[in-house]
Amino acid sequence: MTTPAQGLHSHVLATLGLAITAGEYPPGTVLRTDELAQRFDVSRTVIREVVRVLESMHLVESRRRVGVTVLPTVSWNVYDPQVIRWRLAGADRPRQLRSLTVLRSAVEPVAAGLAALNATPEQCRELTEQALGMVATSRGRRLEEYLVHDVAFHRVVLNASGNEMFARLGDVVAEVLAGRTHHHVMFEDPDPAAVTLHVQVAEAVRERDAARAEELTRQIAVGALQELDVLAP
């Protein structure tokens, strides 16, 4: 019971990556390729390819005559979507959610400001549509539907910013929002104030009011951070 596994490589990679990010192998732990090959009942070829990938994520380091050493958390490529997914699925999920939310609180306001300057008419339309979708699904325990609109909304903002680094955080935001909805709460309807703020952000972007878009998004971020403080000390 690890992962679907279409292909030996994916399966072994998912299993090992998850185990390492979950802290099952403390930093400094040494693995040997042929031991792993035996354990997973695959050829050393497969293991080597997996190790190379883990190495590129800086989860492990492979040295001759030593083996494959698990690296400490600080050296991990924490922006790798794969690593993020593994960590969100593992033990330090709360810590991870917090880090990512703080990151969001820094990035999204600036992205919203830029979006107000750069959004295409199509993106403005899409933004408004998603905001309205949020309003429509914000009452009556329709959390799953609400989540879809919420994610789409933030994705559009990040894309419309015109900055590729911001755009690539769309997946991260999606994970965070999904995590928030699925993990705790699930009963409570979303905060009406937050919903309103989203509508206003869409407005501000449509009206090319960068300062307002940024400030409103900052308020959304503050809300997300507070929510986090309420749920976890």
Next chain:
Amino acid sequence: MTTPAQGLHSHVLATLGLAITAGEYPPGTVLRTDELAQRFDVSRTVIREVVRVLESMHLVESRRRVGVTVLPTVSWNVYDPQVIRWRLAGADRPRQLRSLTVLRSAVEPVAAGLAALNATPEQCRELTEQALGMVATSRGRRLEEYLVHDVAFHRVVLNASGNEMFARLGDVVAEVLAGRTHHHVMFEDPDPAAVTLHVQVAEAVRERDAARAEELTRQIAVGALQELDVLAP
């Protein structure tokens, strides 16, 4: 003339990664593993491992009966330090520097604010020291020395924020600052106003004044963005 190359794998990876990120193979280009093996004069084993790594960076996608397809820029893992380095060494270096500087302008102020709350006495000391180092080397064409202090300063701020996502941007900031110093200018001494701001940030952090640290860092960021606008349209 590609890269030092200690190990076939590193060499091929560096060559291919650089070529792809430089746009030498337009998206959609299909490579075949044994053709690559022949071209680089290495075994298919090595090529496969390289392809797996490139695949984990979402630079390429490998499919049976098709080959290794180069993916469009939007799907690349643009936060991967390796990818960042390749892109900074290649053709779209200016575009890349701009993206990263915008990212900095979003992240660093928030990081500085958090640093003011979380910095250890040791980190405060280090911060002050680096700021003073910047002052000391800010006049008389001592740009290389100045750069060292500048990088160290920003690294400490990011680390002191206590957020691992921020901390991991230390390398990115280092690349951006180095790029700035090395690429253009090189004659001009650093802007005295910026130097003063750094000293003041160190002060603010030492005094636990989060709002001030954030605001001052925002001013540094604004300066960096303006500098970019002056140098590249």
Next chain:
DNA sequence: TGTGACGCAAAAGTAGTACTTTTAATTCCT
């Protein structure tokens, strides 16, 4: 003429083996 089933072949995926290279650790000599 269009459409769907069928089968071929190309390319990646996997396995296994043999060999090379690096290097930590041990031994041995001074």
Next chain:
DNA sequence: AGGAATTAAAAGTACTACTTTTGCGTCACA
């Protein structure tokens, strides 16, 4: 005790044989 030579363990590389998936062309049928 300290340093040089030796050893062996583990990753790195190569090659070869085989399996599996799958895009594409062919052909039959409606």
